[in-house]
Amino acid sequence: MIDINSIISEMTTEGSQVIIPLIQQMLGLLPDIPMIKLMVSFILWKPIFAALICPGFSTLGILLLFFPWIERKLCARIQWRVGPREVVRWLGGIIQLLADTLKFIFQEVIIHKDAHKFYFLQFPLLTFIPALLPILFVNIASADAEYPLVAIQSPYAIQIMLALICLFPVFILGMGWASNSRYAFIGTVREAFMYFAYEVPFIIAVLAMIILFGTSGSVAITEWQSTWWRWGIICNPFAALAFFIGSAMATSRLPFEIPEADQEVAFGPFVEYSGIGFGLVYIVCYEKMYVLSALMTMLFLGGGNGPYIAPLGDLSGAVWFLLKTIIVMTTLAILRPIYPRYRLDQGLGMGWSAILFLALIALVLSIIMRSVGMVL
Amino acid sequence: MKKVAVPEYRVGEKVKLHARAIGTAMVESVYPKTVTTQYPRERKKMPDNFRGYILFEVDKCISCFQCAFVCPANAVRAKEAPNGRYYPTIDYAKCIFCHFCIDSCSGGALKTTKIHDVAYKDMDEMLTLTEEMIEPPEIIREDKKSVEYLIDEKDLHLKRVREVDTLFVAVTPPVEIPMVSQCIDRANCIGCRVCEEVCESGAISSSAENGVLKMKIDTDKCTGCGLCVKECSMQILRLVRK
Numbered sequence: 001m002i003d004i005n006s007i008i009s010e011m012t013t014e015g016s017q018v019i020i021p022l023i024q025q026m027l028g029l030l031p032d033i034p035m036i037k038l039m040v041s042f043i044l045w046k047p048i049f050a051a052l053i054c055p056g057f058s059t060l061g062i063l064l065l066f067f068p069w070i071e072r073k074l075c076a077r078i079q080w081r082v083g084p085r086e087v088v089r090w091l092g093g094i095i096q097l098l099a100d101t102l103k104f105i106f107q108e109v110i111i112h113k114d115a116h117k118f119y120f121l122q123f124p125l126l127t128f129i130p131a132l133l134p135i136l137f138v139n140i141a142s143a144d145a146e147y148p149l150v151a152i153q154s155p156y157a158i159q160i161m162l163a164l165i166c167l168f169p170v171f172i173l174g175m176g177w178a179s180n181s182r183y184a185f186i187g188t189v190r191e192a193f194m195y196f197a198y199e200v201p202f203i204i205a206v207l208a209m210i211i212l213f214g215t216s217g218s219v220a221i222t223e224w225q226s227t228w229w230r231w232g233i234i235c236n237p238f239a240a241l242a243f244f245i246g247s248a249m250a251t252s253r254l255p256f257e258i259p260e261a262d263q264e265v266a267f268g269p270f271v272e273y274s275g276i277g278f279g280l281v282y283i284v285c286y287e288k289m290y291v292l293s294a295l296m297t298m299l300f301l302g303g304g305n306g307p308y309i310a311p312l313g314d315l316s317g318a319v320w321f322l323l324k325t326i327i328v329m330t331t332l333a334i335l336r337p338i339y340p341r342y343r344l345d346q347g348l349g350m351g352w353s354a355i356l357f358l359a360l361i362a363l364v365l366s367i368i369m370r371s372v373g374m375v376l
Numbered sequence: 377m378k379k380v381a382v383p384e385y386r387v388g389e390k391v392k393l394h395a396r397a398i399g400t401a402m403v404e405s406v407y408p409k410t411v412t413t414q415y416p417r418e419r420k421k422m423p424d425n426f427r428g429y430i431l432f433e434v435d436k437c438i439s440c441f442q443c444a445f446v447c448p449a450n451a452v453r454a455k456e457a458p459n460g461r462y463y464p465t466i467d468y469a470k471c472i473f474c475h476f477c478i479d480s481c482s483g484g485a486l487k488t489t490k491i492h493d494v495a496y497k498d499m500d501e502m503l504t505l506t507e508e509m510i511e512p513p514e515i516i517r518e519d520k521k522s523v524e525y526l527i528d529e530k531d532l533h534l535k536r537v538r539e540v541d542t543l544f545v546a547v548t549p550p551v552e553i554p555m556v557s558q559c560i561d562r563a564n565c566i567g568c569r570v571c572e573e574v575c576e577s578g579a580i581s582s583s584a585e586n587g588v589l590k591m592k593i594d595t596d597k598c599t600g601c602g603l604c605v606k607e608c609s610m611q612i613l614r615l616v617r618k
Binding site: 074077078080081082334337338339 | 397398401402404405408409410411412414
């Protein structure tokens with residue numbers, strides 16, 4: 001049984017509400033209707049706020065709506081093209097993805113004869129589980145804030161996030177298997193190979209940071225990196241580099257776009273999808289990119305730490321966090337026009353030699369720093 | 377034997393090259409050197425001798441068939457008009473826009489324009505009759521700007537000018553060299569009188585004296601159009617300077 005009174009009392013305890021001085025005046029103007037007040041304070045309740053508004057659902061939705069456009073426009077500028085332009089011309093085609101989404105929704109969903117219908121249809125939806133759940137553990141409050149702004153506080157937040165992120169390729173393998181097509185099979189096998197190539201250095205890099213911080217709770221990590229010279233990227237740049245390359249591999253960004261490779265295997269595991277199914281698998285990659293960028297911001301860029309912006313109150317940390325996340329995402333996106341695609345064996349070789357080596361150096365560095373006590 | 381191999385780089389060089397690539401990308405993302413022409417909204421400025429849609433002026437045509445003769449793609453054909461003369465028609469399905477017809481036109485009746493974007497509904501429509509060649513096709517201008525490509529020592533640049541480029545070229549008539557038809561080998565004339573029939577200005581006349589046909593070219597009347605030269609079956613007429 002859910003006891004509503006206990007929930008309300010928990011909602012209204014001190015420090016459990018998000019306080020934004022900018023809109024506090026507006027909230028005071030709300031009529032004294034109990035239901036509306038209750039709903040507003042429910043949304044402003046920190047766990048719900050984190051899950052629904054920032055960094056959760058709304059922020060994610062807005063980012064997903066505009067980030068593909070930003071990426072396409074950026075790549076186009078670097079490659080001397082123009083990029084999407086014709087949808088809302090005077091804004092440079094900013095709602096291109098909205099138009100694409102409408103197209104995806106009204107397209108026919110084709111399930112071909114050989115596909116395993118049950119899994120074929122459910123895997124694009126199931127992929128959202130490992131892609132969405134890690135956001136619950138992201139703390140976006142700055143270290144100065146008295147109370148954290150995170151949906152679920154856990155001392156094992158990083159490990160849970162990592163476990164969920166590592167679950168992601170399993171669903172992609174499932175999609176490729178259910179598609180039952182040779183391009184999908186090739187893409188799936190490539191995805192599996194890449195999975196093994198990046199996962200080990202990726203996990204070791206995160207492990208190095210956990211050893212350095214001595215904790216794996218998202219709140220404690222943010223507190224540890226309270227000043228800029230204690231950010232992870234400055235304390236352990238090798239881990240940051242290994243993590244960054246690992247994320248580029250994990251999100252199939254261009255130098256490691258081996259599983260999708262549309263010139264070779266025509267989007268690999270997703271080749272048989274059409275209509276809204278393709279829309280989902282297209283967007284889920286960006287979602288994974290957001291999660292990995294958020295993790296990178298948390299581990300290496302100091303989370304929500306930054307100069308305090310008074311009118312935003314508790315959202316001050318969120319603004320810095322999102323800014324850093326978008327910078328990481330843009331850096332991942334900017335790789336697309338710079339690099340050509342590696343061959344599968346080159347990608348594997350890189351993952352198993354250079355990046356693993358980098359991650360091991362980072363691990364050793366962390367252990368030395370921790371044992372010598374250079375930090376703290 | 378020399379083998380092509382992957383160049384070997386040291387770690388420092390590799391890092392330098394990566395940094396340079398990323399730096400170039402950063403600079404380009406802020407100041408891109410995009411050279412795309414936003415076509416319907418702006419047009420590239422074409423040179424005056426651009427080989428585009430061909431226009432025709434009836435008054436200047438002397439029906440010499442040179443255009444149909446010279447056309448390498450057999451796109452130009454002469455068709456009989458109600459007044460008995462022959463005028464060119466162009467099949468744009470075949471035309472390769474070499475503009476040999478314009479170069480060969482002795483009267484300057486054919487002339488070029490900068491129109492390069494004519495749309496047709498089907499292949500039959502692409503056969504442009506003489507009447508349609510007199511007036512330019514209907515043009516819908518959406519462009520507000522003209523675009524010019526400038527090439528300097530380093531790179532190619534795009535220069536946008538806020539002006540609408542005119543699509544028609546004013547052809548200055550060439551300095552006319554007065555020519556006159558002359559018979560170079562009188563002994564070989566067979567007296568077929570084709571030249572007399574074909575002459576528009578009536579410069580060639582014939583007279584029979586004692587059963588001998590005598591042809592005469594009036595140099596004052598002759599305009600030097602060259603029709604008789606072309607039609608002469610013995611090829612003994614030439615155009616010479618007056």
